[in-house]
Amino acid sequence: MATVFKPGDETLQQLVAARRDEVVRLQQSEAQQLQDIEKRGGARAKELHDGLPAELVAFMDKQSKAQDDASTEAKREVEEIKNQLIDMPVAAEGETAIHPGLAGNQLIAASALGWFSPYYGVLHWSDGTVVWEGYNPGNIDLWDWAEGAGTGNGGTGAASRTLIMDWWFTYIPTTSGYYNHSISVPYHGFYIVRAFDDWLTSKEAQARIDLSAVGYQYGYKATSSINLLNVRGTYINTSGRFDGSRTMVYTDMLAADRAYLRVSSSFNVYARGSGSYAQLNFNDGAANYIGVPWVYVY
Numbered sequence: 001m002a003t004v005f006k007p008g009d010e011t012l013q014q015l016v017a018a019r020r021d022e023v024v025r026l027q028q029s030e031a032q033q034l035q036d037i038e039k040r041g042g043a044r045a046k047e048l049h050d051g052l053p054a055e056l057v058a059f060m061d062k063q064s065k066a067q068d069d070a071s072t073e074a075k076r077e078v079e080e081i082k083n084q085l086i087d088m089p090v091a092a093e094g095e096t097a098i099h100p101g102l103a104g105n106q107l108i109a110a111s112a113l114g115w116f117s118p119y120y121g122v123l124h125w126s127d128g129t130v131v132w133e134g135y136n137p138g139n140i141d142l143w144d145w146a147e148g149a150g151t152g153n154g155g156t157g158a159a160s161r162t163l164i165m166d167w168w169f170t171y172i173p174t175t176s177g178y179y180n181h182s183i184s185v186p187y188h189g190f191y192i193v194r195a196f197d198d199w200l201t202s203k204e205a206q207a208r209i210d211l212s213a214v215g216y217q218y219g220y221k222a223t224s225s226i227n228l229l230n231v232r233g234t235y236i237n238t239s240g241r242f243d244g245s246r247t248m249v250y251t252d253m254l255a256a257d258r259a260y261l262r263v264s265s266s267f268n269v270y271a272r273g274s275g276s277y278a279q280l281n282f283n284d285g286a287a288n289y290i291g292v293p294w295v296y297v298y
Helices: 010-050 054-087
Strands: 114-116 120-125 130-135 142-147 158-171 177-196 204-216 220-233 235-254 259-272 277-282 294-297
Touching: 010 120, 010 158, 010 259, 054 177, 054 235, 054 277, 142 158, 177 204, 177 220, 177 259, 204 235, 204 277, 220 235, 235 259
Parallel strands: 142 259
Antiparallel strands: 114 294, 120 130, 120 158, 142 277, 158 259, 177 235, 177 277, 177 294, 204 220, 204 259, 259 277
């Protein structure tokens, strides 16, 4: 069921629709790039395969079967790791229950507009498919995974998936001027990244989280982005929790009129080659979720 926007939110509705179109264009570009790599890589791999001696071809085919068996074993191991991470307690430094203003002893200055929670939110896949959308978003549950296939040679057998959470804030500055936005987003979840490259294969896995902010008033302002997590490797077997509030500051020139701020967090996973796997999980277990972000405007 489509969300019905409140009267007076026509600008917000247009911004949300335009954002969805933007995300779809980005996904289409990425998907086309993966398809092109798969096509070129597959043709090159076949050319090399056809030109090899029969004994070596037989050996490589046997190794390919072993890779498929390894992929089955990897799935079992990933499930075990996931269950361990779900039950792992959150370290004290990763707690986010306290309001960021209290945690940082940041009182509201006389010139500040104050603290704001998100007015509207959209969780969508990078193809534009909406997972959740609505006013006053609370805690968000999400998880994203990718699994590779084949040898990975030439860039073949790659999978990539991206989830994007957009939080929309709105407020009215009291006077014209520059405003800083101190953004705090609570994360509670974990990552798993596995890839075992060898001399016959080209395997890789990656898990990445980014945070960005962009203002809007009469038109879009400049975008600011930071990377929060980037775990990547061709021979890698790592996992861990990702807890705590992540912060960034965004500065904007605004007039004394209705303004908007979009805070976005993207969750991307990539895996190439059989047995390669990447997962970002902010869903399984009661302790794993994306909390409600806060923005302090001053």
